[in-house]
Amino acid sequence: KAKLPAFRPTTQPVTVIPVEASAATIEKGRILFADNCGSCHGMGGWAAGIIPDLRRSGALGDPAAWQAVVIDGVLQDRGMISFKPYL
Structure with missing residues (x-):
């Protein structure tokens, strides 16, 4: 019967980093992220709120x-x- 605190969406902007890499390098990074980071931080860096959202890191x-x-x-x-x- 307890109540959760009111939802407060983040106001921190998403970090945008220009990418200057080949398609092969980007694919290698995607695989490394999936294998090492995605299970906690979410695929694409979209975390569910408990683990930091890497898009805002x-x-x-x-x-x-x-x-x-x-x-x-x-x-x-x-x-x-x-x-x-x-x-």
């Missing part, structure tokens, strides 16, 4: 931040393990 346009999060595991204490052994 500041790390997308910052190679050093991406490295720190995905490879170095800087957010490990928040549940985002390092994917260094896999990527």
Whole structure:
């Protein structure tokens, strides 16, 4: 009988990064994402609200931040393990 808090949609914009890669490289990235990221972050980066929505991640346009999060595991204490052994 408890009530959930009122839904508050995010106002954070989607990050758009220009892509300068071949179709083969983009396909390889899609497969890597599907195999390593999609099960938690959703295919296409559309998370369901519990896991961060990667479309709004500041790390997308910052190679050093991406490295720190995905490879170095800087957010490990928040549940985002390092994917260094896999990527």
